Amino acid sequence: MLAITLLTFKEVIRRRIILITLFLTLVFLVLFGTGVHYGYEEMAGQAGPLEMMLTQQFLALGLYFGSFIVAFLAIMAVVGAISGEIEGGTIYAIVPRPVKRSAIILGKLLGYGFMLCVFAVLFYIAILLIIRFNTGLNVPVKPAALGLFCLQPLILLAVSLFGTTFLSTLANGIAAFMLYAIGVIGGMMEQIGYLASSEVLIQIGIVSSLIMPADAIYRKIVYSLLATPEVSMASMLGPFGSMSEPSAWMLLYTGLYILCFLVLAVRIFSKRDL
């Protein structure tokens, strides 16, 4: 299993997945930082009491699009983890070696999971630092929120790893993106539902977060960062905010969701013909 994990690390480095991701992330962070700097400078002076809300809107935007980028990286990196090796023929020399098929899946999970977590941590800290230097808003790092930010790509990792054991790389990529989109759109609908007091929209949001819980995790991060005992600023951020905090049951559900997809990935790959 360790050999597979180390190979996965080597692959993301040698195939320049890390390099391209870091470069494009840097581009995003520079753009985001510039936007926050000038946006805050020009709007905050006139915003008056809404200054704090504006600042937090920037933070939510950074985390929202950060979640997007980390999720995309998870899907793009993992989508062909097994199917790509079957299509390319490299798996035929690995499976006959004295290694269990489950170890191949778990080795890849560890390799990609570690890479995604490191990336998510760096991204999260970068967003917080950009907000702090440009607006002066001192958002504590909060390990729980950081952990949740890392949890988002792990959900996509589990789903993509499951799909790659029996779908083609292209089909798996489309399926994972669609699933992620369902979660994102459902989450937005839920927030609009709270604003418009529409029970139907709220229910759509809840069902979509059961289908793909990544967006619910984002809402929980925002809520935990911006809500205070007195007032929840998170509720004032519209589609990017969080009118109500997803419960601990949602976290438990997410954990089971990840576990379920991993168990299915192992079972399917262990029984399939190559």
Add this chain to the structure above:
Amino acid sequence: MIIETSDLTKMYGKKVGCSEICLSVGEGQIFGFLGPNGAGKSTLVKILVGLLFPTSGTAKILGRPLGDLEARRKTGFLPENFRYQDWLTGEELLSFHASLYGLSAQDKKRRIPAVLEQVGLSGKERQRVGTYSKGMQQRIGLACALLPDPELVFLDEPTSALDPLGRREVRQIILDLRRRGKTVFLNSHLLSEVEMICDQVAIIHKGRIISTGVLEEMLSGAVEVEVQVEAQTPQMLSEFSALSRKMTVDGSRIRLSLNDRKDVGSLAGIVVRNGGRLFSLKAVQGSLEDLFIDLIQEGGGNHHAGHNPTNL
């Protein structure tokens, strides 16, 4: 037995991959596995190395059931349509496969240079596999298969991308493995190659084994004779025909496939008795190619051996 299969069957839906394969391969042999394209050669190899799961039947590799990790530790495999991580260097690739085999750091240090030397890639180990020629890639694949100093090696078309010199070197490696008591299961469509090095062969057609045995014995059964006779008579040809499985007449030249080597001597008597003039009589050892084509054309009707395990 190093390999033992019993009624091993693989179905792809209603399509037969291989059917009721019964083989027994003893230690220290080079076993040639032949068959036309789509006959089921790769299906059987894939089942034996754990890439496919059989629909029914059983098999043992090195005395252990299919998929046993301890047996795999002593088994090397070079896949047919191999492709390795082209972003790794040759040395890194070998190190990765050595880790999969569970070799210790000390064993890695010893085995990696040894197999590189064995396949003629010493000095090329720091190049990326992606820059290797097809032949070099086949050699590095062979090196991966030989890493654990295996008791059993499955080679699926090991020389398909090699030039004649490379083929000879690989043949030498295979012969060297046999000399050291290793067993080689060679899946190849190059009949001349199989004929040169294999001790036993099995021929598969339409998913079934149609013939299996010691190569020398299989070839000695089929004797080709070429007779040059003038003043041929219908009676003479009729008597020739009675002794042979197949007869072709081309002017004064008659080519016969005799059922029994002992009948070679009778041919001269038939010519003389029927008043013919015998110019030459030449017995030719049947080639594996002749045997292979005969068996495939016959569809294996008289040579079916699939149900009876043959100890080789």
